[in-house]
Amino acid sequence: MAKNTPSDNKDRIYSSKQEEVRDFSFNDQVADVFPDMIARSVPGYKNIIDGIGKLSAIFAQDNTHIYDLGCSLGAASLSMAKQIDKTGLEIIGIDNSAAMVSRCQRNVNNYNYGSPIHIIKDDIACIDFKPASVIVMNFTLQFIDKTKRDALMMKIHEALVPGGILILSEKIKLGHPKIDSAIIDCHHEFKRENGYSELEIAQKRTALENVMILDEFTEHENRLKAAGFSAVSIWYQQFNFASFCAIKGE
């Protein structure tokens, strides 16, 4: 197959000028190119996926559930399944995009690691959790209605067993306007270095404007502490992309 054809799964969604840029959605077009899109858009994505596997291997407890909320194509679920060595675990990946869920199910079917992975299509704001030792939200909370975030963190804290961990990765706002602007420039440079044009960067930014609503680290920290988490820490950050871990006290 020729290299630069649309069927090579390379993200070219915003490469042509669009009359009107529609709100970003996790549809078939996005799901088809998602691994390329996220690797070229999120600094440190591969390291974070690997780190989620390593952290979850430390915090997973026998006979509990592991959740991957907003699992997309299952990258975090698969990293955890590969790295966790515990018994009686069930990994549950949940996403409300039909396009993601069907492709994720195929990805999961192609692997056979220790713990079973179940993929469910649902809205994570409405699910009932089973007792969990690890809950992952890798760049998902930023797409959840801001008014629903506090309640979701409380539900997650309640679902965790003592000593359990939430691993939460987010694109964040930096506190100071000058620093925020400089770091956004660094992120755009990262995208340029990964082959995105000015038009692609600008159109994607417009598409995300109403659907991806960012919080500052302090807002995340306050929300997690208010939900009951006893320890909140950043374990990875590159530019305005960070991953936190929050532990439920024993």
Ligand SMILES: C[S@@+](CC[C@H](N)C(=O)[O-])C[C@H]1O[C@@H](n2cnc3c(N)ncnc32)[C@H](O)[C@@H]1O
């Ligand atoms: C940036 S992607 C997450 C990437 C993925 N966690 C990974 O590590 O590759 C955000 C995902 O969250 C899902 N999502 C957004 N809102 C959701 C909701 N209310 N319920 C379930 N999934 C949701 C989207 O469909 C999308 O697949």
Ligand SMILES: O=C(O)C(=O)C[C@]1(C(=O)O)C=C[C@@H](O)C=C1
């Ligand atoms: O901030 C951007 O420009 C992004 O592309 C970020 C981001 C994300 O953080 O989820 C947005 C949508 C895609 O899922 C991939 C990456």
